Amino acid sequence: MKAEKTSRTAQYMAFFRALETQRKDRLFSDPYAIHFTDSKLRLATRLYPYSIFTKYINNTINKKIPGALSSGIARTKYIDSLLENAVEKGVKQVIILGAGFDTRAVRLDFLKSIPVIEIDHPNTSNFKAEIYKKRIGLVPENLTFLQIDFNEQNLDELAVKHHLDFSKPTAIIWEGVTNYLTEEAVKSTFSFISKFAQNSHVIFTYVHKDILQNPASFLGGKKLLEDLEKIEEHWTFGFLPEELPNYLNQFNIEVLEDLGADAYREKFLPNRSEKGYEFYRTAVGVRK
Template sequence: MGTVGAVAGTAVGPMTIVAIEQYEATPLVRNQLARSFLPATARTLASFGRFGWARRLFFTATERKLPGLWASILCRKRHLDDDIVTAIESGCTSVVVLGAGLDDRVCRIPALATTAVFEVDLPCNITTKYRRLHALCGDVPANLTLVPINLATEDLSRVLARHGYDAGQSTYFLCEGVTQYLSAEDIRRTLDALASAPAGSRLGFTYILDEFVTGEALHGGHRAHREYVATGKLWRSGMNPERVRSLLVERGWRIREDVGAQEHTERYLTPNYRGLRATAIERTVTAEKTS
């Protein structure tokens, strides 16, 4: 999973963006818990979001690294929030969050209140999550199980089973902002573990285009490529829509949507009237198990 310590720290940035977004008049993602889940320094920074000049400063710094990153993070979260709710309403009875990081959906989405949720992440991130939940709620929610794992070295199915996950239950598998940190083999192994999910299960994940990771097309993200790929070597894998379709179809999944900047702009950004743009390098996929 790359340099474990470096990868473990990548959860803070996206949640900080969500926390700052709450100070907008019409936030793309409504999440009043976001700031509370951040570590102390990031919480303090996010609190400056109440000032318009600070929001503009944070936004500009993010856009200089990768144009459209700010909006794309918000759009993918909104998209996956909506998809999870739809899946629960359609009969999914459990949720597995792969690379959960600071994800707080179990605490803020009412549809998950009576759903078994398993949050899977590196042991250091699980420890941080445990402490944060105790500080905020006094305990881990009764329907949440925290599952420490390194997807690059451990078997996902076996680890989930040890923590009480029932593989026979119709499940929503969420993997947001994670695949780029895995090797191509790690991605295949993870999808292999999900291949035995019962029909009707759902899958939602994001991926970075292969053309960005290889440097073929940077879409204005030269700084991001240098930080995450060339120098930091954090982003290990990219994919393209054809490869994604092949990986899923081979394992009995039917793609419901594979959307990017254009669709997110039409669905979320244009109606919001904020003039934001999404990056072309990241796409969001939702799928359903058919066999």
């Protein structure tokens, strides 16, 4: 959650979703994603349907960040499916923490009648609202932006100020954030999540703790962390997958599923053979 500017990695994720939208065999459609990319990435997106450019762009991405493209696409679909399952099980509102350029509130039909609350830094939140107003004419009625500067405010204070309803079964999405936080910040956020009603779901991503201690043990890990250092988006936190159930149990949250990039890539993109990003994981838990 960078306070000064919108995240570069968030822009790359939007770019990946924009590329996927151009494919004939696309896993999902996100016509809004392209508007969150810079001019060079928008040009690449528009050229992507032409086979010569498809191959070049895919090869360039995979050379720089092996596995990131297919992992990001499969992860997007995986979280979409986990969210839809949570709604089918009775979730009445959705909260997206550190929302970045997440477009689920506008692109997923099953959310059209469900309140979606996005919580992010004012810079990102205001930029996103302007993009929606400029490109689609409005901010959807079911979408609320709540702004927070994590250097000056915490989620509990935000909840009191905006009268968040903890009594509703809620789906909390926390994607692409935990690896940038301190251990204390992660613990504080799970404590906040645990206050929501029984049957609330939390869908979140994390990185395998080993990549922080031994980046070279994962394909592309060492270069990725070096590149993140250059753009000042340092990774600071991870979990060991085998320790996650006990960790979440202290917040009365039960792990329902915890998959690594290889697993959710095989689940949703079995025909796209790409290696890398095995250190990135997605988990879903339910409030007991």
